[in-house]
Amino acid sequence: MSETIVDEYSSPISVERLWRAGICDFKNLMPKLLPQVLTSIEFLGGDGGVGTIQQYKFIKANEQFGDVKDRIEVIDHKNHIFKYSVIEGGLVGLKLKSFVAEITLNSSREGGCLAKMKIEYESLEDSLLSEEEITRIKDGNLAIMKATEGYLLANPDAYA
Structure with a gap:
């Protein structure tokens, strides 16, 4: 079975700054902003462009x-x-056959941006993710966005 999850978030941060920090420098910034979750993100192949394989190492x-x-x-x-597919770990292999996420940042009239997330997944069994699992996915993405936004608000010259 397949399903699509959508969510969006408004931020006062400009598209360019949020893109540079939250997408282009995600590998370096996220372990610093979320040390309670991630120890590191490493490139296993590629240079950060299309086809790059990344490994996320989580705390215990x-x-x-x-x-x-x-x-x-x-x-x-x-x-x-920005679009990526989970190829190993997370719910892939446990409950899901596939998990593909797409993040789009668009400028808002107020000078900030609107971040839209779309996740498409296919389950291993004949049941979709529970509302609780979907909420956890959305909350995880929101935590990343809020951590990035908080850092950029506190550091107005960062990624400018």
Whole structure:
């Protein structure tokens, strides 16, 4: 069975700053902003462009799924579209056959941006993710966005 999850978040941060920090420098910034969750993000192959394989190493408290590996499918710097597929870890292999996420950043009239997330997944069994699991996915993405936003608000010259 397949399903699509969508969510969006408004931020006062400009598209360019949020893109540079939250997408382009995600590998370096996230372990610093979320040390309670991640110990590191490493490139296993590639240079951060399309086809790059990344491995996320989680702290012990989050090791229920082990490390997660994903592949960058799209990184469109002009249109601010980032798409990746989880190839190992997380719910892939436990409950899901596939998990593909796309993040799009669009400018808002107020000078900030609107971040849109779309996740498409296919389950291993004949049941979709529970509302609780979907909420955890959305909350995890929101925590990343809020951590990035908080850092950029506190450091107005960062990624300017």
